[in-house]
Amino acid sequence: MAIEPSLLDTCTSHLKTCLKSIHKVIQNANEILCGISQPSVCSEVLMSSRGTDYISGVIEVYRVSKRMEGGIKTFSIDCERLQLVLRDIELAWNNLQAFLSICPSVLQKLPSPSVFDYEAKKMSSDLGLCLQRCCGVCLLERLDQQVSSEPIGNMLQFGGRPYHLSCANFWLHCVDSSLPVLSCHSNCSVCVKLKEETK
Template sequence: MKSEPAHLIRCLQQIHEVIRRANEIFADISQPSVCREVLLSEAGTTYILALSEVYQISRRLKDGLKARNLVNKQLQHRLHEVDLVWNNLLSFLVFGCSSSQMLVHSGNSHPVIFQGCCYHAGCANFWLNCVDCTLPRET
């Protein structure tokens, strides 16, 4: 993804929002048995895997910043916020729903070449659907 902090911050804000909404959805389920049923359903499992893929985008961004030795307080703050909301979701799924089948997927995303730039398929998909209708370009 583009290394301009404003673009990365927007992406991280959207990642945070998607995971935050998931927290709200699961928090609204008052019965652990219903939560387990939802999580163990095909749709629930697919949803958790998709959320995990979204979280992995933040990990890729963090790794990219580290590899380029880019330090930005706003980006670090946004990454921390994403980690907090993700960890809240994980602990809710594990403890609040008593699910021993928590799924965390590392994402084997194949690269996509578009207009001479290489993107992780999951990253490009998330960007186009949640951040902006135009893929960022590396500068």
């Protein structure tokens, strides 16, 4: 199901803003590692507890971008600007992995590409796609534990909307101090049903 044209611009703008921030974080990680001239020093930094925590955080940021990519595909958002930013993120991520190759023990801790494949994870709703039921940042519903390494309860409710913890965390720290709230399309059967139930 595609998002209504009236909502598409707002949705695309919010996605682009978040994806650009993700690209900046991954690009900064590349610049930090590139600035370390000696491989032995870089390896020492990566093996330290602070270095490991930092790389874990960057991995989680990349995971948010892959969720967003899955949400974009789920809602059939066809936007060249978003595809360009996603491509830039992928290039920066591949470059970062090349830096991490100097430290095999850190490289081995990276999740396999299949862990980031949110496109294959189907929306759980039998009623169709509803923005009100999706994470306000990445546009994916609660993930199914059978097809995800993430726990099922990994969502929080804020202002009547669900958010993945890492999506909300990234948005609040790197994009804006207020979580995004996207309205659903006017003929959404889930929203109509919820309105009838609350009358």
